[in-house]
Amino acid sequence: MKKIAIYGKGGIGKSTTTANLSAAFSEMGLKVCQVGCDPKNDSTRLLLGHICRKTVLDVVRDNDAITSEDIVHTGYNQISCIEAGGPEPGVGCAGRGIIVALEKVRELNVLSDMDAVLYDVLGDVVCGGFAVPIREGYATDIYIVSSGELMSLYAANNIAKGIKRFALRGVVQLGGIIGNSRNTLNEKKLLQEFAARLNTYLITFIPRDSIVNEAENKRQTVIQYAADSDQAKVYRKLANMVLHNAKMTVPTPMDFEELEALAEKYGSKN
Amino acid sequence: MGVKTKRFIMKGKNCSCSMPGVWRALVCCKGAVVIFHSPRACAQLVRSMEVNAQYRVFSYGRKFDRHYDFVPLISTQMEERDSIFGGTERLLECIQFVVDKYQPECIAIGNSCIAGVIGDDVETIGDAAARQFKIPIITVSCYGFLDGEYYQGYFEMAQKLLRTFARPCRRKTKTVVLLGDNGGPWGHYAQEVAYLLNSLGIKILGQFPGYTAIAKIKDLVSAKAVVVLGSAGQADEGLLKLAELFGQFGVGQLPKGLYPIGWTNTQRWILALGELFNCREAAQQLVAMEGHRLLSAGRNFLPVTSGKRVILCIGRPLDYFNPALIIEIIKVLDMNLIKVILLDDYSNKEYKLIWEAIKHSTNILICKSESLDVRLDGDLILTTHELKECPVRQIFLPMLTKAGIGGMIDFMREIYRAFCHRGSRGGITYVW
Ligand SMILES: Nc1ncnc2c1ncn2[C@@H]1O[C@H](COP(=O)(O)OP(=O)(O)OP(=O)(O)O)[C@@H](O)[C@H]1O
Ligand code: SF4
Ligand SMILES: [Mg+2]
Numbered sequence: 273m274k275k276i277a278i279y280g281k282g283g284i285g286k287s288t289t290t291a292n293l294s295a296a297f298s299e300m301g302l303k304v305c306q307v308g309c310d311p312k313n314d315s316t317r318l319l320l321g322h323i324c325r326k327t328v329l330d331v332v333r334d335n336d337a338i339t340s341e342d343i344v345h346t347g348y349n350q351i352s353c354i355e356a357g358g359p360e361p362g363v364g365c366a367g368r369g370i371i372v373a374l375e376k377v378r379e380l381n382v383l384s385d386m387d388a389v390l391y392d393v394l395g396d397v398v399c400g401g402f403a404v405p406i407r408e409g410y411a412t413d414i415y416i417v418s419s420g421e422l423m424s425l426y427a428a429n430n431i432a433k434g435i436k437r438f439a440l441r442g443v444v445q446l447g448g449i450i451g452n453s454r455n456t457l458n459e460k461k462l463l464q465e466f467a468a469r470l471n472t473y474l475i476t477f478i479p480r481d482s483i484v485n486e487a488e489n490k491r492q493t494v495i496q497y498a499a500d501s502d503q504a505k506v507y508r509k510l511a512n513m514v515l516h517n518a519k520m521t522v523p524t525p526m527d528f529e530e531l532e533a534l535a536e537k538y539g540s541k542n
Numbered sequence: 543m544g545v546k547t548k549r550f551i552m553k554g555k556n557c558s559c560s561m562p563g564v565w566r567a568l569v570c571c572k573g574a575v576v577i578f579h580s581p582r583a584c585a586q587l588v589r590s591m592e593v594n595a596q597y598r599v600f601s602y603g604r605k606f607d608r609h610y611d612f613v614p615l616i617s618t619q620m621e622e623r624d625s626i627f628g629g630t631e632r633l634l635e636c637i638q639f640v641v642d643k644y645q646p647e648c649i650a651i652g653n654s655c656i657a658g659v660i661g662d663d664v665e666t667i668g669d670a671a672a673r674q675f676k677i678p679i680i681t682v683s684c685y686g687f688l689d690g691e692y693y694q695g696y697f698e699m700a701q702k703l704l705r706t707f708a709r710p711c712r713r714k715t716k717t718v719v720l721l722g723d724n725g726g727p728w729g730h731y732a733q734e735v736a737y738l739l740n741s742l743g744i745k746i747l748g749q750f751p752g753y754t755a756i757a758k759i760k761d762l763v764s765a766k767a768v769v770v771l772g773s774a775g776q777a778d779e780g781l782l783k784l785a786e787l788f789g790q791f792g793v794g795q796l797p798k799g800l801y802p803i804g805w806t807n808t809q810r811w812i813l814a815l816g817e818l819f820n821c822r823e824a825a826q827q828l829v830a831m832e833g834h835r836l837l838s839a840g841r842n843f844l845p846v847t848s849g850k851r852v853i854l855c856i857g858r859p860l861d862y863f864n865p866a867l868i869i870e871i872i873k874v875l876d877m878n879l880i881k882v883i884l885l886d887d888y889s890n891k892e893y894k895l896i897w898e899a900i901k902h903s904t905n906i907l908i909c910k911s912e913s914l915d916v917r918l919d920g921d922l923i924l925t926t927h928e929l930k931e932c933p934v935r936q937i938f939l940p941m942l943t944k945a946g947i948g949g950m951i952d953f954m955r956e957i958y959r960a961f962c963h964r965g966s967r968g969g970i971t972y973v974w
Contacts, residue, residue, distance in 0.1 A: 333623050363628035365660040372622060 277391040280417030281427035285452040291318040295495035296511035298349040302387035310394035311358025319347030327357020328373040367401020420459035432523035445520035448475030462538035545911035563695030564652035573647035573756035580654030658685025697780035700751035707759035722771035734946035763791035847875040851920035857885030
């Protein structure tokens with residue numbers, strides 16, 4: 273079973289990329305489950321065609337006894353969709369929520385017959401709860417989504433620090449950087465060098481394309497909405513690379529000054 | 543050889559939970575109910591404190607007075623789901639339950655660590671519920687051990703209680719309020735002070751915080767003065783602030799830091815009362831009487847204690863333990879203090895303070911427990927921490943302060959008994 277976690281700065285395109293990746297895997301005939309680890313509950317929206325109506329924590333809150341049917345929803349192409357859920361903004365503890373939700377998922381043993389499980393983790397990893405997918409061995413292959421913007425790289429570098437800590441302990445490794453374009457200057461080259469500095473590589477560079485937004489408005493992945501589009505092909509290629517990725521590494525994060533210098537090197541016109 | 547203690551000696555900062563402090567500030571305040579916004583297990587600590595307090599009362603040979611019943615303590619019993627979704631709804635339900643079941647005159651809320659970690663806004667819920675149910679609901683700003691400890695909960699609650707309920711009123715002459723706990727009204731300290739005040743014809747309006755019914759807190763500020771049941775350090779700081787708060791209502795106090803502990807200070811304390819309450823002559827007579835009481839008690843013990851060689855071992859900072867009383871007792875019993883051993887590593891500052899306090903009372907040698915040439919010899923060891931592999935009989939010094947001549951006599955009796963025990967090797971006696 274492929275156990276994948278997708279991290280990256282808030283709003284960078286993790287959920288969109290993960291959903292398209294899940295869709296592409298399912299087209300390849302894999303049994304796929306996508307687990308949204310974000311109290312916004314929007315990770316699986318493009319697969320379900322709506323915001324998930326019953327999250328794991330919704331069920332935990334109301335019942336003591338839970339069955340897998342309560343929490344596993346079926347989306348596009350038979351993909352299993354789970355949302356951890358969490359409290360309203362500003363109350364309670366979402367990190368604790370993720371821990372409890374993932375424990376429940378494990379307890380119910382709903383992932384055992386999957387070929388691929390993808391964890392889509394909230395953008396700003398603010399506490400230990402959000403490190404649980406990698407800390408507790410739920411996921412083994414970690415990918416970081418980033419654009420060429422400095423703050424996106426900064427977040428990616430911080431995530432790499434976390435991965436390094438857990439990688440040194442065991443099974444977790446970094447699979448690569450997924451470039452999701454924001455059309456900044458020399459973006460692809462910058463991401464390639466950034467990845468190299470982190471001791472990994474730019475596994476795919478996803479162009480920025482309005483088809484993604486069109487599909488999103490229709491509550492669909494690009495793979496479903498425009499199956500023959502170039503963008504869909506990019507996601508399929510990514511799926512293929514992830515599935516056969518042999519370059520798993522322990523990252524070597526940079527310090528902030530180094531990162532700034534790198535962004536400046538590629539980000540100026542001359 | 544060095545000296546080793548049986549238990550780990552706590553160093554540096556106090557690191558207790560603030561919730562039991564909140565409870566203690568209202569422990570027997572009839573009309574109040576305490577809520578712990580916490581998992582159920584956090585209330586367990588108070589349960590054992592309650593049992594201990596009861597045993598202590600019995601060990602003093604006293605009975606519980608019905609109007610000093612412990613107030614109900616209710617836990618919101620936070621669960622996993624509350625730690626995720628926030629516990630404020632549960633708190634509100636709990637307040638509703640308490641109002642329906644107890645019709646309290648006041649609700650006090652202590653906050654647990656978990657409520658602090660997830661950021662439950664207890665104060666806002668408390669204020670809203672106070673408006674809804676039209677009763678005072680008092681909250682504190684500390685959460686479990688996170689941003690406070692026992693005394694933070696205790697004193698914050700005490701100050702808020704006073705601010706909420708006290709009203710300016712006419713002064714009653716020859717009345718006082720006892721400030722502090724030290725084992726409550728049954729405790730040795732309060733009893734001894736009550737006896738001395740009584741001898742001067744001074745009436746006690748109540749003991750605060752913890753032992754005055756909610757409905758009576760307003761009258762406390764009609765007292766002429768507060769009498770602080772202090773001894774040393776951390777608790778005193780809070781008590782003195784509380785005394786200042788009483789001062790804002792026109793209530794006076796004795797000179798700061800003067801407590802009836804040890805013979806010298808008891809005399810000064812009685813004379814200060816004489817000044818404050820304008821009964822100097824009666825105070826002087828009382829001093830003479832107490833002096834007589836001490837000497838005649840001492841005389842009974844002298845045949846056994848005189849000339850005995852004693853070591854004093856101290857492992858608490860001055861904040862928690864004042865050596866002056868013990869050193870005075872050693873003198874009254876005509877015993878020979880051969881050395882003072884300071885246990886474990888005090889911080890430099892703590893070491894200096896306790897060293898100076900000891901030097902203030904005696905010129906005897908002070909050594910550190912880790913020095914290899916320190917020997918445990920002599921006839922008796924008085925110690926704040928039980929010592930390992932100690933060939934000499936030990937007397938374990940109590941946490942709660944023993945006040946007045948009564949306190950000294952109790953102590954002397956324990957020492958006397960220790961010498962009367964058959965055999966002279968090893969063993970430990972606990973003084974309550
Ligand atoms: N390659 C792309 N081209 C155009 N738009 C994109 C692309 N990738 C993502 N987007 C858009 O960016 C927005 C944010 O994407 P998404 O919700 O996937 O981000 P996220 O990283 O999951 O955010 P969060 O951290 O809030 O969960 C969406 O509106 C999405 O349609
Ligand atoms: S310290 Fe925290 S966990 Fe311990 S009893 Fe207090 S509130 Fe509960
Ligand atoms: Mg997302």
